Amino acid sequence: xxxxxxxxxxxxxxxxxxxxxxxxxxxxxxxxxxxxxxxxxxxxxxxxxxxxxxxxxxxxxxxxxxxxxxxxxxxxxxxxxxxxxxxxxxxxxxxxxxxxxxxxxxxxxxxxxxxxxxxxxxxxxxxxxxxxxxxxxxxxxxxxxxxxxxxxxxxxxxxxxxxxxxxxxxxxxxxxxxxxxxxxxxxxxxxxxxxxxxxxxxxxxxxxxxxxxxxxxxxxxxxxxxxxxxxxxxxxxxxxxxxxxxxxxxxxxxxxxxxxxxxxxxxxxxxxxxxxxxxxxxxxxxxxxxxxxxxxxxxxxxxxxxxxxxxxxxxxxxxxxxxxxxxxxxxxxxxxxxxxxxxxxxxxxxxxxxxxxxxxxxxxxxxxxxxxxxxxxxxxxxxxxxxxxxxxxxxxxxxxxxxxxxxxxxxx
Amino acid sequence: xxxxxxxxxxxxxxxxxxxxxxxxxxxxxxxxxxxxxxxxxxxxxxxxxxxxxxxxxxxxxxxxxxxxxxxxxxxxxxxxxxxxxxxxxxxxxxxxxxxxxxxxxxxxxxxxxxxxxxxxxxxxxxxxxxxxxxxxxxxxxxxxxxxxxxxxxxxxxxxxxxxxxxxxxxxxxxxxxxxxxxxxxxxxxxxxxxxxxxxxxxxxxxxxxxxxxxxxxxxxxxxxxxxxxxxxxxxxxxxxxxxxxxxxxxxxxxxxxxxxxxxxxxxxxxxxxxxxxxxxxxxxxxxxxxxxxxxxxxxxxxxxxxxxxxxxxxxxxxxxxxxxxxxxxxxxxxxxxxxxxxxxxxxxxxxxxxxxxxxxxxxxxxxxxxxxxxxxxxxxxxxxxxxxxxxxxxxxxxxxxxxxxxxxxxxx
Numbered sequence: 001x002x003x004x005x006x007x008x009x010x011x012x013x014x015x016x017x018x019x020x021x022x023x024x025x026x027x028x029x030x031x032x033x034x035x036x037x038x039x040x041x042x043x044x045x046x047x048x049x050x051x052x053x054x055x056x057x058x059x060x061x062x063x064x065x066x067x068x069x070x071x072x073x074x075x076x077x078x079x080x081x082x083x084x085x086x087x088x089x090x091x092x093x094x095x096x097x098x099x100x101x102x103x104x105x106x107x108x109x110x111x112x113x114x115x116x117x118x119x120x121x122x123x124x125x126x127x128x129x130x131x132x133x134x135x136x137x138x139x140x141x142x143x144x145x146x147x148x149x150x151x152x153x154x155x156x157x158x159x160x161x162x163x164x165x166x167x168x169x170x171x172x173x174x175x176x177x178x179x180x181x182x183x184x185x186x187x188x189x190x191x192x193x194x195x196x197x198x199x200x201x202x203x204x205x206x207x208x209x210x211x212x213x214x215x216x217x218x219x220x221x222x223x224x225x226x227x228x229x230x231x232x233x234x235x236x237x238x239x240x241x242x243x244x245x246x247x248x249x250x251x252x253x254x255x256x257x258x259x260x261x262x263x264x265x266x267x268x269x270x271x272x273x274x275x276x277x278x279x280x281x282x283x284x285x286x287x288x289x290x291x292x293x294x295x296x297x298x299x300x301x302x303x304x305x306x307x308x309x310x311x312x313x314x315x316x317x318x319x320x321x322x323x324x325x326x327x328x329x330x331x332x333x334x335x336x337x338x339x340x341x342x343x344x345x346x347x348x349x350x351x352x353x354x355x356x357x358x359x360x361x362x363x364x365x366x367x368x369x370x371x372x373x374x375x376x377x378x379x380x381x382x383x384x385x386x387x388x389x390x391x392x393x394x395x396x397x398x399x400x401x402x403x404x405x406x407x408x409x410x411x412x
Numbered sequence: 413x414x415x416x417x418x419x420x421x422x423x424x425x426x427x428x429x430x431x432x433x434x435x436x437x438x439x440x441x442x443x444x445x446x447x448x449x450x451x452x453x454x455x456x457x458x459x460x461x462x463x464x465x466x467x468x469x470x471x472x473x474x475x476x477x478x479x480x481x482x483x484x485x486x487x488x489x490x491x492x493x494x495x496x497x498x499x500x501x502x503x504x505x506x507x508x509x510x511x512x513x514x515x516x517x518x519x520x521x522x523x524x525x526x527x528x529x530x531x532x533x534x535x536x537x538x539x540x541x542x543x544x545x546x547x548x549x550x551x552x553x554x555x556x557x558x559x560x561x562x563x564x565x566x567x568x569x570x571x572x573x574x575x576x577x578x579x580x581x582x583x584x585x586x587x588x589x590x591x592x593x594x595x596x597x598x599x600x601x602x603x604x605x606x607x608x609x610x611x612x613x614x615x616x617x618x619x620x621x622x623x624x625x626x627x628x629x630x631x632x633x634x635x636x637x638x639x640x641x642x643x644x645x646x647x648x649x650x651x652x653x654x655x656x657x658x659x660x661x662x663x664x665x666x667x668x669x670x671x672x673x674x675x676x677x678x679x680x681x682x683x684x685x686x687x688x689x690x691x692x693x694x695x696x697x698x699x700x701x702x703x704x705x706x707x708x709x710x711x712x713x714x715x716x717x718x719x720x721x722x723x724x725x726x727x728x729x730x731x732x733x734x735x736x737x738x739x740x741x742x743x744x745x746x747x748x749x750x751x752x753x754x755x756x757x758x759x760x761x762x763x764x765x766x767x768x769x770x771x772x773x774x775x776x777x778x779x780x781x782x783x784x785x786x787x788x789x790x791x792x793x794x795x796x797x798x799x800x801x802x803x804x805x806x807x808x809x810x811x812x813x814x815x816x817x818x819x820x821x822x823x824x
Contacts, residue, residue, distance in 0.1 A: 010616075010618065011618060011620060011629075012438075012451070013438050013447075013448040013449065013450075013451060014438055014439070014442050014448075014618075014629070014631070015434070015435045015436065015437070015438030015439030015440075015442060016618075016620055016627075016629060017620065018430060018432075018435055019431060019434070019435075020430075022427070022431070022453075023427045023430055023431075024427065025427070026424075026425050026426055026427030027426070027427030028427075030426050030427060035425075035455075036425040036426075036455075037425065037454065037455050037457070037460055038425075038452060038453065038454055038455075038460070038464070039424070039425060039452070039453040040450060040451070040452045040453075041434075041450065041451040041452075042449065042450055043447075043448075043449050043450075045449070048449055048450070048471075051471070052450070055467060059460075059463070072602065072606075111603075154795075154796065154800075176426075190484065191523065194484070194485075204422075206422065206423060206428075206486075208423060208428055208429065215428075217423075217426070217428060219426070272712075274691075274710075277695075277698075278694060278695050278697070278698020278699070278703065278707075278710070279691035279692070279693075279694035279695035279697075279698060279710050279712070280691070280695045280698075281691075282690060282691030282694075282695075282712045283689075283690050283691035283692045283694075283695045283712075285690070285691075286689075286690025286691060286692075286712070286714065286802070287690070287798070287799055287802070289765075289766055289798055291690065291714070292714055292715065295690075295712070295714050295715075296714070296715055296717075296718065297711075297712065297713070297714070297715070297718045297722070298686075298690070298691050298710075298711070298712025298714065299709075299710070299711055299712070299722075300684075300691070300694045300695075300698070300707070300709065300710025300711070300712070301709070302698065302703070302704055302707050302708070302709070302710065303704065303707075303708055303709070305708075306708065306709045309751075310709070310711075310722075339721075353701075354701055383566075384566060386699070386701055387699055388566070390698070390699070
């Protein structure tokens with residue numbers, strides 16, 4: 001079964017919102033073994049929506065449409081589908097009642113437009129929406145399964161989980177596995193992986209580099225589950241034999257998830273003192289459930305005063321070496337350790353820019369990782385926007401932490 | 413001129429990466445007065461890429477294709493375009509030389525595949541890439557302008573700015589303006605705005621709600637610039653007359669940008685003590701250039717010990733009322749004020765979940781804003797994932813800060 005996703009909404013094509021619905025749906029379909037071959041976003045224009053639907057039903061058997069189900073005059077997904085298939089929209093009495101109840105329950109005024117949301121195509125099935133007034137719709141037409149879902153993710157996601165996924169059955173098995181590598185270049189990996197791929201035509205191996213970490217994504221398809229699993233295992237063990245020292249985990253979706261998991265498993269704690277990264281490392285860590293088991297303290301010491309007051313950096317060091325220096329990074333991490341005694345204390349200092357000051361090298365930064373017995377300082381200079389520089393430094397700090405955690409684990 | 417964006421790459425349709433290139437290109441085209449009517453993502457399959465290109469040149473005059481220009485065998489955008497238009501690829505000697513130099517300069521081994529990147533279509537123009545080895549390509553064919561650009565954003569963005577934008581000329585003027593509103597519902601706004609829109613058919617007014625803030629986006633098109641500007645001003649002043657008290661700014665792209673700007677303009681400073689939001693508020697603030705002028709200190713007091721040590725919360729208060737309580741939020745903010753004397757001290761405490769503990773109400777949270785003369789405590793309970801709850805609390809804290817800043821500004 002091949003799928004196409006259509007996202008209806010002018011706001012998407014103005015660049016005003018990220019299309020998170022597509023990312024979510026693609027991931028869920030992959031897990032189900034369904035390949036999405038196209039994703040199309042289209043503005044709120046009934047002729048163009050019809051064109052998108054027409055293309056989609058010609059090339060995919062599963063079509064998932066998001067957006068355009070609301071009460072406003074711009075919402076015309078159902079109308080487009082009805083026109084394309086030459087069928088009518090009819091009022092669904094139950095849905096009409098539900099919408100009326102919703103409005104009276106919430107003391108909101110119902111307008112004539114809201115009745116639009118109670119319209120459905122002949123022979124279609126309404127999908128209940130517990131988080132909004134627009135129900136979804138499911139219809140099978142000429143061998144295509146078509147789902148219409150509302151645009152807001154908090155409405156779409158529960159509807160997709162409860163009502164769309166159970167309706168999708170596939171005859172082909174699909175397996176995916178990610179290998180998380182650090183401190184190896186994508187091009188070096190590429191050479192190794194292409195060679196392996198040659199021997200396994202059913203398996204695709206892709207690499208995704210992000211801020212110094214490369215994820216190897218292995219995707220296998222087969223109509224026999226045992227064959228599939230056996231080939232997947234073979235590929236993974238060949239990769240492992242070639243780049244063992246660069247593999248830091250499997251199926252982690254982010255560096256912070258990897259770091260928190262490794263800290264938890266080893267029963268260790270961290271504290272973080274951030275200057276240039278301004279809280280990004282700490283907020284990445286706290287995004288992960290269970291972060292409270294591993295994070296002792298985060299201090300965003302953005303000003304000189306706060307570096308001195310909170311972390312005990314000496315004013316003399318700052319005057320002699322500057323705020324962006326190896327020495328200040330070291331004293332920040334050491335000060336944090338004195339205060340918290342955490343197993344790993346991480347400090348960052350640098351210039352994220354932009355600045356008119358020619359003396360300051362934008363992108364220059366120091367990371368210090370301080371432990372009871374040791375410390376490591378890393379110097380780098382990164383390019384890019386302010387935000388990109390901050391994220392590169394934060395990611396590198398997490399990478400260096402993970403590498404340290406792995407070394408420690410291997411030694412024990 | 414109508415545009416279509418095509419994103420080539422299986423990784424997009426696996427949901428492995430966010431399609432940030434499309435968002436970026438759409439925004440830039442809007443600024444140029446060009447309407448994007450379709451965006452299509454397609455997997456690395458030459459027949460499907462050809463199909464996407466064929467559809468695009470039929471319905472749009474400007475086609476921007478991203479991805480598939482790299483050295484691997486999956487990269488086949490140029491090949492697809494050449495096949496579709498029945499033309500050949502030829503080796504560009506200059507580019508071949510540039511790629512060879514790049515490899516020898518970086519001490520990297522060049523593989524045969526890399527020569528693919530020096531191929532170009534007959535009559536096309538190569539677009540230099542200073543951040544990678546894959547040049548872009550520009551070609552005019554049968555009245556279509558077609559640009560091919562590499563997928564990595566750090567390569568694509570500078571190429572787009574320097575080489576694509578200057579080639580795009582339009583005969584229609586487009587103006588956009590955003591109005592940032594707070595503490596007014598989207599449906600209430602919708603009713604007001606639809607009424608206004610009726611009188612201005614050339615102007616579209618859309619609303620985008622995000623975490624309690626609603627952005628009103630006004631888009632006008634006209635072939636006379638004076639008419640356009642005059643209509644835009646009229647619409648803005650009508651909106652202002654109807655919802656004046658809910659307007660907190662114009663053209664701000666985020667709450668943090670609004671907060672930092674208002675703090676800067678009033679010469680005031682903030683400090684932030686975060687428990688449940690784990691550094692998100694602080695990192696949002698430090699994302700904005702010039703944050704160092706307004707942010708004095710950020711403390712992520714995730715554990716009970718850190719609340720006591722860093723912020724002077726009394727253990728007794730925690731024992732009596734629990735960590736997630738009005739009293740703890742107040743003592744966190746007050747402790748931060750004692751330490752920093754910042755004009756605004758913000759504290760958050762709450763449960764982001766997930767938890768197996770039935771006693772804890774996931775999503776429950778308190779925000780305290782403490783100033784020299786006053787303090788405000790806000791209680792809420794939010795739904796959603798851990799990350800959604802954290803972001804809702806962080807956004808609400810910024811909204812409450814901005815509302816306070818505006819009150820203060822009005823009073824002075």
